[in-house]
Amino acid sequence: MSEYNVINSRAPRLDAPGKATGRAKYVDDMSMPGMLYGAILQSPLAHARILNIDTSRARSLPGVKAVVTAKEAGLIKYGVSPARYDETLYCHDKVRYVGDELAAVAAVDLETAMEALSLIQVDYEELPAVFTVEEAMAEGAPLLHADYPRNISAEVHQEFGNVEAGFKECDLIKTTTFVNKRQDAAFLEPHGCLAEFDLFGQLTLHTSTQVPHYVMRTVAMVLGIPVGKIRVVKPYVGGGFGPKCEATPLEMSACLLAKVTGKPVKMNYSREQVFLHSRARHQFIHTITTGVKKDGTLVALTNECHLEGGAYTSFGIATVYYSGSLLGGPYKLPNMKYDGYRIFTNRPACGAQRGHGGVAARAAWEQQLDMIAVELGIDPMELRLRNIMSTGDVTCNVLDMSSLGMKECVEAVRDGSDWNAKRGKMSRGKGVGIACGFFVSGAGYPIYRSDTFHSTVVIKLAEDGGTAQVLTGSAEIGQGSDTTMAMIAAEALGVKYSDVRVTSGDTDLAVDLGAYSSRQTLMTGHATKEAAEDVKRQVIEVLAQDLSIPPEDIDFKNGLVVFKNGTVDFSRVRTRYIQEHRGWTDPPTGDLTFKEAARMAFLAKGTIVGTGKYKPGQLGGKHKGAAVGTSPAYGCSAQVVEVTVDMDTGKVTIDRMTDAHDCGLAVNITSVEGQMEGSLSMGMGEALFEEVKFDSKGKILNANLGEYKIPTALDMPNVKTIIVESNEPNGPFGAKEVGEGAIMPTIPAILNAVYDATGVWIHELPLTPERVYRAIQQAKK
Amino acid sequence: MKRLIKLLVNDKDYELAVEPNQTLVDVLRYTIGLTGTKKGCEVGDCGSCTVIMDGKPVNSCLVLAVQADGRVIRTIEGVEADTGLHPLQASFVEKGAVQCGFCTPGMVLSAQSLLERNPKPNEAEIRTAISGNLCRCTGYQKIVEAIHDCSEKMTR
Numbered sequence: 001m002s003e004y005n006v007i008n009s010r011a012p013r014l015d016a017p018g019k020a021t022g023r024a025k026y027v028d029d030m031s032m033p034g035m036l037y038g039a040i041l042q043s044p045l046a047h048a049r050i051l052n053i054d055t056s057r058a059r060s061l062p063g064v065k066a067v068v069t070a071k072e073a074g075l076i077k078y079g080v081s082p083a084r085y086d087e088t089l090y091c092h093d094k095v096r097y098v099g100d101e102l103a104a105v106a107a108v109d110l111e112t113a114m115e116a117l118s119l120i121q122v123d124y125e126e127l128p129a130v131f132t133v134e135e136a137m138a139e140g141a142p143l144l145h146a147d148y149p150r151n152i153s154a155e156v157h158q159e160f161g162n163v164e165a166g167f168k169e170c171d172l173i174k175t176t177t178f179v180n181k182r183q184d185a186a187f188l189e190p191h192g193c194l195a196e197f198d199l200f201g202q203l204t205l206h207t208s209t210q211v212p213h214y215v216m217r218t219v220a221m222v223l224g225i226p227v228g229k230i231r232v233v234k235p236y237v238g239g240g241f242g243p244k245c246e247a248t249p250l251e252m253s254a255c256l257l258a259k260v261t262g263k264p265v266k267m268n269y270s271r272e273q274v275f276l277h278s279r280a281r282h283q284f285i286h287t288i289t290t291g292v293k294k295d296g297t298l299v300a301l302t303n304e305c306h307l308e309g310g311a312y313t314s315f316g317i318a319t320v321y322y323s324g325s326l327l328g329g330p331y332k333l334p335n336m337k338y339d340g341y342r343i344f345t346n347r348p349a350c351g352a353q354r355g356h357g358g359v360a361a362r363a364a365w366e367q368q369l370d371m372i373a374v375e376l377g378i379d380p381m382e383l384r385l386r387n388i389m390s391t392g393d394v395t396c397n398v399l400d401m402s403s404l405g406m407k408e409c410v411e412a413v414r415d416g417s418d419w420n421a422k423r424g425k426m427s428r429g430k431g432v433g434i435a436c437g438f439f440v441s442g443a444g445y446p447i448y449r450s451d452t453f454h455s456t457v458v459i460k461l462a463e464d465g466g467t468a469q470v471l472t473g474s475a476e477i478g479q480g481s482d483t484t485m486a487m488i489a490a491e492a493l494g495v496k497y498s499d500v501r502v503t504s505g506d507t508d509l510a511v512d513l514g515a516y517s518s519r520q521t522l523m524t525g526h527a528t529k530e531a532a533e534d535v536k537r538q539v540i541e542v543l544a545q546d547l548s549i550p551p552e553d554i555d556f557k558n559g560l561v562v563f564k565n566g567t568v569d570f571s572r573v574r575t576r577y578i579q580e581h582r583g584w585t586d587p588p589t590g591d592l593t594f595k596e597a598a599r600m601a602f603l604a605k606g607t608i609v610g611t612g613k614y615k616p617g618q619l620g621g622k623h624k625g626a627a628v629g630t631s632p633a634y635g636c637s638a639q640v641v642e643v644t645v646d647m648d649t650g651k652v653t654i655d656r657m658t659d660a661h662d663c664g665l666a667v668n669i670t671s672v673e674g675q676m677e678g679s680l681s682m683g684m685g686e687a688l689f690e691e692v693k694f695d696s697k698g699k700i701l702n703a704n705l706g707e708y709k710i711p712t713a714l715d716m717p718n719v720k721t722i723i724v725e726s727n728e729p730n731g732p733f734g735a736k737e738v739g740e741g742a743i744m745p746t747i748p749a750i751l752n753a754v755y756d757a758t759g760v761w762i763h764e765l766p767l768t769p770e771r772v773y774r775a776i777q778q779a780k781k
Numbered sequence: 782m783k784r785l786i787k788l789l790v791n792d793k794d795y796e797l798a799v800e801p802n803q804t805l806v807d808v809l810r811y812t813i814g815l816t817g818t819k820k821g822c823e824v825g826d827c828g829s830c831t832v833i834m835d836g837k838p839v840n841s842c843l844v845l846a847v848q849a850d851g852r853v854i855r856t857i858e859g860v861e862a863d864t865g866l867h868p869l870q871a872s873f874v875e876k877g878a879v880q881c882g883f884c885t886p887g888m889v890l891s892a893q894s895l896l897e898r899n900p901k902p903n904e905a906e907i908r909t910a911i912s913g914n915l916c917r918c919t920g921y922q923k924i925v926e927a928i929h930d931c932s933e934k935m936t937r
């Protein structure tokens with residue numbers, strides 16, 4: 001039995017009934033009287049100078065209410081990291097990828113808006129384009145942005161310890177190059193939004209986003225509207241996984257068009273436009289060298305990475321740092337050197353996606369660790385255990401593992417998968433592989449430099465005392481954060497889960513940086529807990545006075561008042577409560593309830609409101625880029641995957657997956673499992689099929705969910721999920737992340753299992769039958 | 782030129798003038814206002830627009846409204862019982878089969894249609910029945926469990 005009343009249980013999600021009945025509202029389910037429909041004109045060319053944009057025919061089409069280009073929108077630069085604001089809402093001098101935005105139209109209906117787009121005449125002078133890292137960095141290659149020589153959008157050089165000295169001590173040094181492919185997040189709901197100005201110039205933007213706060217700030221900056229005059233509201237969101245972490249041209253166009261027309265404007269991306277907007281997983285080319293002692297002790301690692309970034313920086317600065325810093329653990333490694341280069345190409349911009357920046361690096365390294373294990377004749381599981389970090393360890397790049405159940409995770413998947421009976425012992429074509437990983441529980445610093453709180457939360461009691469309402473700006477995007485906050489609030493306040501309501505995702509309610517970097521359970525959770533404790537303190541104070549007992553003697557549990565020092569005569573309070581509610585149907589009997597106490601507090605002080613806030617303390621090292629990768633806490637996981645490889649066709653089938661994750665205390669056990677299962681499915685797709693493909697002119701060939709294949713119910717095996725609980729000192733009730741960390745080991749565990757099945761190392765994703773078949777044939781030669 | 786069509790949606794008669802190129806999903810969502818049916822791709826790839834037409838699950842983005850003339854249609858709004866959640870919906874809630882929820886209406890309808898045809902499906906049959914409904918959040922496991930759970934409860 002858990003020591004808790006609400007958390008650490010399988011409470012059903014608050015939003016599930018609404019979603020299962022179709023009642024839950026997503027942005028495209030909304031409409032407003034007089035609403036117009038917007039559409040965006042996008043470049044058909046990958047790289048071209050804009051000579052002229054003629055919108056006159058579009059403007060004169062009946063039903064068209066506004067046409068906007070850079071002329072109307074201005075040229076204010078924006079982006080994600082202030083250090084690289086390199087986008088303008090619409091292109092003015094040149095276009096940099098197929099899909100770059102040129103203009104937007106608002107019309108009475110979508111058909112008219114689309115027709116208007118076709119009437120906008122753009123004259124281009126086509127420029128030579130670059131599509132790969134190699135092309136982009138070549139001597140004399142055309143530059144996407146004049147200020148960035150060799151098309152390097154960002155570079156990182158870090159060394160911790162002394163790699164050169166480290167390698168001298170090594171018995172075995174191994175180098176491999178590993179390549180993944182550009183991915184799409186393939187959330188089911190395409191981006192959409194609805195913008196409206198009221199008659200006082202106040203803007204409300206309803207939008208499918210992970211980060212209402214950042215969207216508000218970007219819209220304010222680009223459109224020149226004070227932050228206080230913008231409200232961003234996130235209705236239910238049909239998945240995000242990273243690409244919905246930044247303000248989009250869609251959102252800014254809707255706001256601009258609403259401003260120009262004075263009417264509400266609705267806009268959606270089509271599925272193809274979701275692919276064109278992208279901001280999803282980069283392609284990473286990692287060359288990794290690891291040096292070890294004979295007994296498998298890790299000594300030194302060098303990691304060189306090139307990221308194919310697309311036409312703009314987007315989240316890329318963080319990405320290029322993460323693909324280095326996330327190899328600091330979960331193994332003891334004294335010396336690490338990283339050189340990262342993010343490269344502009346004439347393709348859609350890449351950004352953040354689940355496991356931000358770390359997924360390919362993790363795959364590359366965990367595969368190499370297996371190669372080393374095989375060469376040294378050490379069981380891969382054993383090699384990992386020999387080097388594993390535990391609670392209290394600090395990585396060479398100063399990531400503090402304030403709790404880390406890594407060893408427990410490895411042991412759990414070893415036993416849970418029957419590893420010892422299987423590894424190296426299965427018939428040809430069948431194999432089993434292991435990998436580990438870890439991830440941040442929230443970025444230690446906001447995206448823009450500031451001392452802001454990362455989360456503030458307000459909890460308000462209903463006047464009858466029976467309901468606590470949590471008001472937060474955090475973003476429920478499917479991961480279950482509303483439910484988590486309700487559970488944390490109920491636990492901290494001492495009321496029932498069913499007596500808590502959550503209103504979230506609205507910048508008018510509180511400040512919250514949003515759903516990215518697996519931050520909300522820890523950060524919003526802290527603020528929620530603090531707000532609940534504030535409310536509790538206020539109610540206890542009034543009750544203590546009414547009963548003439550010390551406040552320390554009072555506690556709340558499960559909706560009831562607990563007197564710590566034996567029975568207390570509370571008859572006066574009860575009588576007063578019943579008098580207050582004369583004629584109501586549920587006069588309380590038995591123990592004094594929280595509801596009665598809270599009503600007394602209301603009578604004494606008016607509406608009871610508690611507030612909470614959170615920002616991490618000073619974290620991490622002092623080196624350049626230390627801000628990326630530092631976090632108040634780290635989740636970690638280990639996975640064992642079993643595969644069957646058809647030796648004649650190269651087809652890989654995933655038979656079983658066993659996953660153990662340390663999420664600190666599991667606030668909602670079902671939701672934790674759900675994050676693990678979803679992460680594995682996404683990782684499996686990335687390992688086996690997912691790749692955004694382009695033609696020679698930079699146009700996406702598979703911008704749809706038919707040809708860009710993600711796992712279906714038939715591709716996914718059942719997953720055995722094992723939750724390993726540690727007590728994270730920096731987490732609310734000891735809780736930390738699960739949403740992204742769980743994807744880390746999936747790809748390498750599959751790669752390592754494919755080796756066990758075939759005897760072949762494959763260093764390029766995805767593992768299509770063709771690639772696997774060729775590798776098998778190659779090895780035969 | 783608009784054409785007049787008749788639809789019976791969730792036991793209610795509609796007479797509507799529709800454009801020849803209008804899809805059923807758009808008519809359901811924007812003309813009738815039944816926004817529980819979702820639209821994830823509009824080209825038949827994702828299954829989020831699944832409705833039951835004359836007893837069979839279809840992707841309503843691939844059906845022209847004029848083709849649906851005279852048909853009987855059930856959307857997610859028609860699944861909820863007067864007494865509350867349909868047992869299938871209750872199982873989805875209880876088993877944690879809902880995350881972002883965007884695939885959920887289509888999943889529930891595909892599952893309901895399966896259970897109508899085959900009240901005691903095995904795991905492979907469940908997975909096949911929902912294989913046209915993409916879900917990016919759950920990895921499908923809890924959805925499969927929910928459908929199995931409902932089948933058990935309803936055939937007990």
Ligand code: FES
Pocket residue numbers: 819820821822823824825826827828829830831840841842843
């Ligand atoms: S919207 Fe109909 S199948 Fe995707």
Ligand code: FES
Pocket residue numbers: 188238239478878879880881882883884885915916917918919
């Ligand atoms: S729950 Fe999000 S797509 Fe299925």
